[in-house]
Amino acid sequence: MVPITDPLSFAEVLRRHRHAARLTLEQLSEASGVSARSLSNMERGRSRGPQHRTVTALADALALDESARKQLIELARDGRLRDHWTRPTGLCALPRSVGDFTGRAAELAWTNDLVRAGASPGAAGVGLITGPAGLGKTTFAVRAAHALRSEFPDGVFFLDLFGMSPHPVAAGEALALLLRALGVADHEIPNDVPERASLYRSLLEGKRVLVVLDNAASEEQIRPLLPSGSHGRVLITSRRLLAGLEGVRRLSLGPLPVAEATELLAGIVGDRSASDGEPALTQLAQLCGGLPLALRIIGNRLVSRPGWSAAELVARLANEERRLEQLSAGDLKIAKAFGMSYEQLAVSARRVFRRLALVPGRDFDAALAAVAGGISAEDAWDALDELVDLGLLQDGASGRYRFHDLVRLFARDRLQAEDTATERDALIETVTSWLLRMATTAGRWFEPAYGRPDRPDPDLAHLSSPEEADHWLRVNVDNWLGALRHMASIGRFAAVLDCAESMNWFSDQWMHAPHWYEVFTLGAEAADVLGDPARQAKQLNMLAWVHLVPREDLETTLRYTAQAIDLATRSGATVQIALAHHHAGGALRRLGRIDEAIAAETQAAQIHKANGDMDRYCHCLGALGTCLRDAGRHTEALEQYLALLALLNDDRSGMTPSVAAFLRPIVLARVGECLGSLGHRAEAITKLTEAIGLMEQAQLPVPQARSLETLAALLADEGRTGESRHAYARAAEVYEAIDDAEASSRCRDLAAASPQPPKAG
Amino acid sequence: MTTIKNVVLVHGAFVDGSGWQGVYDELTTDGFHVRIVQNPTLSLDGDVAATRRVLDVLDGPAVLVGHSYGGAVISEAGTHPNAAALAYIAAFAPDKGESVGTLIADPPPGAPVAPILPPRDGFLYLDRDRFHGSFAADLPAQLAAFMADAQVPWGVDALAGAVNEPAWRHRPSWYLVATEDRMIPPAAQRVMAERAGSFVVDAIGSHAVYVSQPAVVAELIRQAAV
Numbered sequence: 001m002v003p004i005t006d007p008l009s010f011a012e013v014l015r016r017h018r019h020a021a022r023l024t025l026e027q028l029s030e031a032s033g034v035s036a037r038s039l040s041n042m043e044r045g046r047s048r049g050p051q052h053r054t055v056t057a058l059a060d061a062l063a064l065d066e067s068a069r070k071q072l073i074e075l076a077r078d079g080r081l082r083d084h085w086t087r088p089t090g091l092c093a094l095p096r097s098v099g100d101f102t103g104r105a106a107e108l109a110w111t112n113d114l115v116r117a118g119a120s121p122g123a124a125g126v127g128l129i130t131g132p133a134g135l136g137k138t139t140f141a142v143r144a145a146h147a148l149r150s151e152f153p154d155g156v157f158f159l160d161l162f163g164m165s166p167h168p169v170a171a172g173e174a175l176a177l178l179l180r181a182l183g184v185a186d187h188e189i190p191n192d193v194p195e196r197a198s199l200y201r202s203l204l205e206g207k208r209v210l211v212v213l214d215n216a217a218s219e220e221q222i223r224p225l226l227p228s229g230s231h232g233r234v235l236i237t238s239r240r241l242l243a244g245l246e247g248v249r250r251l252s253l254g255p256l257p258v259a260e261a262t263e264l265l266a267g268i269v270g271d272r273s274a275s276d277g278e279p280a281l282t283q284l285a286q287l288c289g290g291l292p293l294a295l296r297i298i299g300n301r302l303v304s305r306p307g308w309s310a311a312e313l314v315a316r317l318a319n320e321e322r323r324l325e326q327l328s329a330g331d332l333k334i335a336k337a338f339g340m341s342y343e344q345l346a347v348s349a350r351r352v353f354r355r356l357a358l359v360p361g362r363d364f365d366a367a368l369a370a371v372a373g374g375i376s377a378e379d380a381w382d383a384l385d386e387l388v389d390l391g392l393l394q395d396g397a398s399g400r401y402r403f404h405d406l407v408r409l410f411a412r413d414r415l416q417a418e419d420t421a422t423e424r425d426a427l428i429e430t431v432t433s434w435l436l437r438m439a440t441t442a443g444r445w446f447e448p449a450y451g452r453p454d455r456p457d458p459d460l461a462h463l464s465s466p467e468e469a470d471h472w473l474r475v476n477v478d479n480w481l482g483a484l485r486h487m488a489s490i491g492r493f494a495a496v497l498d499c500a501e502s503m504n505w506f507s508d509q510w511m512h513a514p515h516w517y518e519v520f521t522l523g524a525e526a527a528d529v530l531g532d533p534a535r536q537a538k539q540l541n542m543l544a545w546v547h548l549v550p551r552e553d554l555e556t557t558l559r560y561t562a563q564a565i566d567l568a569t570r571s572g573a574t575v576q577i578a579l580a581h582h583h584a585g586g587a588l589r590r591l592g593r594i595d596e597a598i599a600a601e602t603q604a605a606q607i608h609k610a611n612g613d614m615d616r617y618c619h620c621l622g623a624l625g626t627c628l629r630d631a632g633r634h635t636e637a638l639e640q641y642l643a644l645l646a647l648l649n650d651d652r653s654g655m656t657p658s659v660a661a662f663l664r665p666i667v668l669a670r671v672g673e674c675l676g677s678l679g680h681r682a683e684a685i686t687k688l689t690e691a692i693g694l695m696e697q698a699q700l701p702v703p704q705a706r707s708l709e710t711l712a713a714l715l716a717d718e719g720r721t722g723e724s725r726h727a728y729a730r731a732a733e734v735y736e737a738i739d740d741a742e743a744s745s746r747c748r749d750l751a752a753a754s755p756q757p758p759k760a761g
Numbered sequence: 762m763t764t765i766k767n768v769v770l771v772h773g774a775f776v777d778g779s780g781w782q783g784v785y786d787e788l789t790t791d792g793f794h795v796r797i798v799q800n801p802t803l804s805l806d807g808d809v810a811a812t813r814r815v816l817d818v819l820d821g822p823a824v825l826v827g828h829s830y831g832g833a834v835i836s837e838a839g840t841h842p843n844a845a846a847l848a849y850i851a852a853f854a855p856d857k858g859e860s861v862g863t864l865i866a867d868p869p870p871g872a873p874v875a876p877i878l879p880p881r882d883g884f885l886y887l888d889r890d891r892f893h894g895s896f897a898a899d900l901p902a903q904l905a906a907f908m909a910d911a912q913v914p915w916g917v918d919a920l921a922g923a924v925n926e927p928a929w930r931h932r933p934s935w936y937l938v939a940t941e942d943r944m945i946p947p948a949a950q951r952v953m954a955e956r957a958g959s960f961v962v963d964a965i966g967s968h969a970v971y972v973s974q975p976a977v978v979a980e981l982i983r984q985a986a987v
Contacts, residue, residue: 106941110963110965130962130980131976131980132976132980241962241984243984243987249961249963250961250962250963251962251964252962252963252964252974252977252980252981253965253977254965254973254974254976254977255976257899258901
């Protein structure tokens with residue numbers, strides 16, 4: 001046997017097998033039903049991840065043994081995943097249009113008119129494509145957007161609003177996604193919805209962009225997302241008419257006419273259409289009600305299970321009398337089409353399919369599918385491949401899968417019919433418990449005292465680094481949040497509180513996620529029910545943080561800190577008392593209530609010192625300095641910072657060395673700023689220069705940029721124009737690196753400004 | 762807000778009420794009580810009276826729906842107390858003093874003209890050979906041929922009947938514009954809908970959109986019933 005050094009590619013392995021079987025491309029094509037051209041593309045590596053059913057057909061035709069077959073299937077799967085990874089994953093990027101898009105010429109003309117006619121006064125250029133599920137609204141909107149692309153040099157954006165899910169994307173979240181796609185950095189995204197909407201509108205002002213808002217839920221969700229300018233255009237898809245939206249042109253999409261429906265079906269079944277015959281395909285198209293979703297599923301069913309002819313399927317469909325209680329009359333035609341595919345699945349794949357309906361989030365990966373199906377990850381991959389082949393699942397980016405809403409409804413109906421209530425309850429327990437334990441374990445990666453868990457539960461998916469934990473928590477957020485909500489609703493408060501607590505550190509890592517308020521509120525309520533005031537105080541402090549930092553809602557911060565202090569005092573949780581005072585101090589300082597802020601920070605500092613928590617003590621001393629500086633009490637602020645600096649430079653202070661090293665350059669820069677404010681410019685310049693050097697080493701670009709700007713101003717005041725210009729230019733660079741475009745251009749302008757005489761004072 | 766449970770469907774010229782079957786099936790499945798007016802299309806007054814007789818016996822408010830010339834009928838009959846909302850399906854919505862005759866008198870240049878033959882004994886007919894292309898291009902040829910041969914003669918008094926008090930001035934209205942209509946130009950439909958202040962939805966369909974796209978028509982009526 002040849003030792004394998006490099007992992008072999010799918011192309012290479014396929015070619016070897018074909019040669020070993022002594023088959024020409026044409027012969028293999030004949031034996032497998034895969035066209036010679038596709039085979040040639042695969043062998044040349046141009047199609048690295050062919051569909052599962054294609055690969056199994058090849059394995060059959062090549063009469064591969066079990067292990068060779070498995071290898072080929074896995075290589076194809078890797079190829080498919082790699083294709084996903086290398087796909088353009090721009091934010092809000094328009095998905096690809098389906099290759100076999102059929103018909104809809106008049107509808108495409110309608111969108112074309114909309115885009116052009118919108119230029120006339122009074123017309124807003126907003127089009128709504130409406131109609132029931134399965135009509136291909138999204139596919140059509142994507143196709144239309146591709147066709148119109150050249151009209152929009154400033155970009156085409158696409159956003160799925162998950163209108164039919166129990167938790168549609170909120171307007172604020174949608175705006176954040178669009179703003180990010182428009183190049184706004186996280187920290188520049190305003191906190192409240194009206195401000196986000198006005199930033200969004202101002203960015204789109206005068207721009208020729210097309211925004212596709214897919215699967216809209218309501219008027220409230222859409223309204224803030226409509227640009228006001230006369231150049232932007234919007235295409236919305238929704239199952240609802242959204243009658244409350246004004247200035248919108250609406251197109252009620254109908255089913256495909258029989259001829260087009262038959263054409264679509266013939267395209268999907270490909271070479272088979274000759275043997276099935278046009279009349280049978282036409283009948284099948286009619287039985288599918290001209291609904292593209294049903295046509296795709298029936299077509300895939302024909303291709304992947306070649307045993308049945310179209311005529312046989314027609315007979316089966318016509319006789320179908322399955323009761324589908326949750327589906328409305330209009331959806332029945334589609335449901336029958338799903339039933340044809342469902343019945344062809346192996347028992348285990350059927351079970352996975354219907355059980356996946358209970359996954360709380362919008363999509364899932366193989367690990368979660370394995371948990372839901374009660375099978376190994378290996379078997380889950382196989383089941384998912386099969387379900388994708390049949391069109392019952394869609395495979396999205398990076399190995400994640402999702403249902404079409406109607407298919408999920410069908411799966412839920414099957415679950416209701418085929419599994420007992422006890423089985424369903426047990427399944428919900430299994431899935432939510434797994435999700436919550438995964439989230440809690442992942443969250444703890446970021447906690448200094450925990451880090452990597454020694455012995456995670458053996459059934460959990462493996463997370464080997466903080467990056468993986470971070471990734472898992474982000475892509476699964478609606479899954480674990482759904483599990484958290486469920487556990488709270490059935491009174492599993494200990495698990496809820498554990499999970500909320502595990503997010504204390506991770507939340508700082510993902511500050512701008514919209515979910516923290518809900519997570520910590522559930523945590524606080526759980527602690528309340530459990531009668532644990534100390535842990536409740538901790539959650540309230542997290543809520544104070546949510547309102548102080550990401551939300552900047554200072555009055556609310558103070559309400560939470562007051563509650564936290566009360567509960568923590570009752571339970572003697574001194575750390576939480578101090579943290580609450582510290583959060584309150586931050587809010588009070590920003591409200592301009594400096595004396596109260598100083599009092600709060602002083603109390604916090606005393607408690608931390610008494611507890612021997614020197615790290616937090618020093619943080620509070622720094623905050624005290626900031627209060628004094630903000631109050632214009634520069635001499636006192638300078639004393640405060642110098643005392644702190646002495647502590648940071650003292651090896652025996654009891655501080656964690658890494659925390660001291662982190663704070664040192666920041667405090668040094670503050671010393672410099674105070675000196676500058678007091679008129680000791682030369683000294684200030686020395687301190688700031690030293691601080692900037694340390695920040696460079698420690699890679700602290702945010703304070704570094706600020707310090708460089710302060711330094712540049714001081715140098716200018718000293719008349720050291722050349723050095724000042726250099727410092728401004730450097731500040732502009734660092735600001736740019738941290739995505740603060742506004743500050744960057746401000747510094748660039750100052751750097752470019754002509755030398756000025758030193759200002760007085 | 763009370764939801765309307767009744768729907769009254771009024772057909773247009775050259776056809777009878779049976780074309781509403783698809784819409785009827787959609788709406789009755791949803792629990793609506795649906796009545797179809799078999800208006801004789803001899804005169805506007807006669808058709809208005811036929812519609813009012815149906816409205817009279819209803820147990821509550823209805824969405825009154827008109828297709829084509831039926832739009833003129835509902836514009837006049839729709840002031841009836843049981844007509845709570847109006848739905849125009851590729852229909853005429855005449856203003857005070859207007860008739861279908863005056864509305865089609867002056868077609869804009871280039872617009873498709875309905876192939877109505879000159880009156881014979883007080884009745885109008887559609888050219889059989891052009892029926893499929895003009896009236897029902899999105900229906901199968903065989904069905905269009907049947908409709909052409911089964912066409913109901915349209916009385917000249919129906920064409921000339923003027924509306925006295927347009928109901929769309931007093932009732933909320935919805936309008937489905939058939940974008941491929943070759944009988945009433947879509948642009949004319951839009952103008953009438955705008956004038957009536959209707960909530961407008963477009964559908965890709967011929968003048969026979971109520972036959973070819975029953976689901977789309979039913980959805981508009983559902984919306985009007987909320």
